[in-house]
Amino acid sequence: MADQDDAGRAGAEFLWGLRERPVKQPRLALTVDRIATAAIEMADAEGIEGVSMQRVAASLDVTKMALYRHLTNKAELVAVMIEMAVGDPPDLSAIEGGWRPRIEHWAELMRGTWRRHPWLPTATVGDRAIGPREIGWTESALSAFDGTPLLGAEKIDAVFVLSGHIRNSQVAALSGTQPWTSDRRTRGDIGELMRRNHNQFPHILAALDDARNAPADNSWAFGLEQILRGLASLIDERATTKPLRRAK
Amino acid sequence: MADQDDAGRAGAEFLWGLRERPVKQPRLALTVDRIATAAIEMADAEGIEGVSMQRVAASLDVTKMALYRHLTNKAELVAVMIEMAVGDPPDLSAIEGGWRPRIEHWAELMRGTWRRHPWLPTATVGDRAIGPREIGWTESALSAFDGTPLLGAEKIDAVFVLSGHIRNSQVAALSGTQPWTSDRRTRGDIGELMRRNHNQFPHILAALDDARNAPADNSWAFGLEQILRGLASLIDERATTKPLRRAK
């Protein structure tokens, strides 16, 4: 940072043991990748709202305006973060057993990724640029339905509802939304308030009571199961000439 | 606003035609309701990110700090906005025909509300306070499953996946997420980019091609249908002693 005006002084200080190593440690170059990596690390740890240009820059020992040499604005940083965080989409072609194991595998992988980066649901709302890897996940999911009798639009809609369930499970996990399905602390608070007005919420309280001994948080698996059941029913209906008794 | 120290002067100015009407137009009192109503109007028109304390205050002809006499902070304003925007939950008890028409009715009402206030998905992420009317919508949905053999936890999870689909449809509608399902403009842009790398996205392009003559945006109805099919299948399975051939 300063190595010219104190060139002479630096030598003296070094000789007299005032400094152990020459100042000029290489200082790796600033790149979009390094910036985004630092920002992702910050977002993973503190949430996306804690990520500001200033703080990212500081974590890289650089002024905030230096970032603008590599990114045109903050939206672009977020877009790059997303693209980097979602990672490369999986190849499902090796998975045997038809569409269901394939899409289940895909869903678990995607859920894992989103859980590793809990800020993704927040960052992916609103109008924004979408990168090729993100699209690649959709491509990957569509491939799971190869060989099914679903129409193109139906495959897309199926992937949509599945992605939505993943996003939504993550939204619920990091928030007070649907708190009774997530953590005990919040559940206690809201539960208390509901119990105080118990006559207003009889069904919720009855359901919670009934659920007391159920597995802690099954909403992810339950929702996934129902969506896949629905798809299975549609696919079967399409596949057989004489349709199954249609689900009422 | 000022009517004591310039009482005499005011009369003179009025007599001499310097002021057309007495200053003291009633100036309706500031209330939480008026504030939230103004903020909702702004959010509906410009999105939640356009809502700032300053702008809300200005639209009420008041300084921003006046709002803090009625609300402790912005999060509270947003919470009140949400509670007001979602409105009173519906009473489904009059709907005949079992759980399915009831929950379908509920879903359409909820979707309508969320469409009228497109900022709701954005405002309802993250840890936050939840009000009684919002909970009331869950209560209402749960009542739709009265008489079904679902367990309490399952009813809650069913409502969760349905709410999620509503939220997610709205997220998609206002954004570039899953753009091929929403508006033509974005679809054109992304479509162009995908076509340029057509070998990377064969399934998407094939599906879009196949979907060219399909109804414009069916993702809401399709997802809802699959979820309900899944639930129907589970309910039937529970209801009959000899289980149906289980969906593969």
Place this chain on the structure above:
DNA sequence: ATCCAAAGTATCCGGCGGACACAAGATAGC
């Protein structure tokens, strides 16, 4: 008429995204 609590205002703060002008270091041409 006076006092007082409630409601609204004025001013200030740190942090935000970002525009713009500038400085220093690398690099290329001669």
Place this chain on the structure above:
DNA sequence: GCTATCTTGTGTCCGCCGGATACTTTGGAT
């Protein structure tokens, strides 16, 4: 080897944000 240019990072400034604090105004109750 010297100089001009181009790249990369810096310093300063702006308007807007949410919010703390101290103030003035105002409408009633006494």
